Amino acid sequence: MLADSNQDLTFEQAMKRLEEIVRKLESGELSLTDSIEQYKEAMQLVQLSRMQLDRAELEIEQLVVNSQGDMKLEPVPGAEFQTQSASRPKEETE
């Protein structure tokens, strides 16, 4: 139903929406037509959330504040903090 707007949901929002839909579906208060619509949306949310889980990759950055108070995010020094995608080429060379 709201497939396009659901694309931008965070994992938390998607889970919340999904829980809400499942509750509604289980309550039996929806008409058959609405049930099917909601079910479609639920499956989209499941797919979206599963994709988020599968693709998730922990990021880490350090917040650096200069003397003017400007904030900037920088990589954290140390090989262990490099993200998988960044370190993957290294692994391949080994």
Place this chain on the structure above:
Amino acid sequence: MGLKQSSIYTVTELTAMIRGNLEADPRFTDCYVSGEISNFKRHSSNHLYFTLKDEKSRIRAVMFAGRARFLQFLPEDGMRVVLRGTISVFDRDGQYQLYVEDMQPDGVGALYVAFTQLRDRLEAEGLFAANRKRELPAYPRRIGVVTSVTGAVLRDIYSTLKRRYPLASIVVAPALVQGAEAAASIVRAVDSLIRFSKLVKPIDVLIVGRGGGSLEELWPFNEEAVARVISTCPIPVVSAVGHETDVTICDFVSDVRAATPTAAAELVAPHIDELKARLLQLEERAKSALRWRVTDQRQRLLHLSGTSVLTQPTRFLNIHRQNVDFLQGQVNQLVGKPVRSARRRLSQAVERLYRVDVPSRLVKSRSQIDLWAQRAQQQVQAGLTSKQGRWERLAVTLEALNPLTVLRRGYSVVYKLEQDELVTSTEQVGVGERLRIRFADGTLVVRSEGGDLVGGQQSRLDI
């Protein structure tokens, strides 16, 4: 041989003698010793074994689990301590040892007092109250960490989250975590993350941490400035300072206290497998809910198509027909009754009317009227007759009284002409006076001559 006789002891005997000697000396009982810990070992039985040393000497020490469990800190190598204990001998090794009763980090007495005082003050302010503790977000997107970028703390947090919850991103605000500058540095780091959260991207939860250490090393986390910045932080804070046994004021003011940095990382987010399972569960629930819905609808349809309304519509009608009959009965009872009784009263009235026999009543009335009329006539007649008789009698009387009648019989009436005065006596009339005489058929005017009046005049004069 003589030597042998007088003074040959077994090792056990000798050791026992030495121990007896040592234990008898009151200076070795409950003595206080200061020194530095080395070769520290915690046995699986939780007895602590270590060597206490200074620049020149060392002594072995043991602290049994029964006493060690009261320690407020975790002793470790290099730590300077003051301890209270008793000297004795461990028979098996022939080693004299210090049996430790109590131990305190050296030089931290003042810190401990400061810690207690600040803790009590902030607690009185209500900063540790349970109702101030906020819930951590279920699925944090951005996790702020205040710690040293080079320490094990960040590595532990990072590896834990990477394994358990890679959905998040970590923003580290580097801070000094020990030394005189540390408290101010921690405050700045927390502030910068609060500012980042407000201005750049929201941070869902904060972890403030450092590894284990002595009370002095952990001291920055017991400073009021740190306590204040955490207690006013708009983002929920997890405190992960030191090891399990270390307790800091930072722990008290935070929303959640984690025993270690790894525990903190586990606390702030669920495990990804858990999320996958929950997602699968929701998917299954949605599927079965829809399946149930469809089955339910189908069954309702089946049920409806099987109902007698559709299979035996006439029966359905009959039921309603019966209903109508019943309702009619009700209507009759409710509405018909008063109508019927009104109708009955009406017909009774009509019947009574018929029974009255109008013609005969009319005849009766008419004869009555006739009777009344007759009687009235009789009365009028009677009245008239009596009135007529009376009238005739009056008329006779009137006739008799009529002067004209008298005049007709030959009488006349004399009036003085001038005064129109009735003359009844001769004395009223002078000589030459003119008189008017009324006869039955008219009047005459005459003049009195005097003298020749009848004797009657005289007689009258006589009278």
